[in-house]
Amino acid sequence: MGKAERKKAVAEHKKAKEELEQVSKRDRTETDAYLAANHRVIETEKNVAWWRR
Structure with a gap:
């Protein structure tokens, strides 16, 4: 995964x-x-390092 993909x-x-x-807040x-x-x-966090969550 490149830098641009990680940023995205x-x-x-x-x-x-x-x-x-x-x-x-609403519900x-x-x-x-x-x-x-x-x-x-949950789906988007699969592409992010644990220390960035």
């Missing part, structure tokens, strides 16, 4: 975490939107 992966993961935070229960946002975080 980190940016996607950050965006997914921000989306999850927004959904978490106090596990709605479909929450589960989808959480799944996106």
Whole structure:
């Protein structure tokens, strides 16, 4: 994985975490939107080093 790909992966993961935070603030229960946002975080973190999460 090249430097540009790593930067893109980190940016996607950050965006997914921000989306999850927004959904978490809005919904106090596990709605479909929450589960989808959480799944996106899980999928994007696979491409990010553990120490960058």
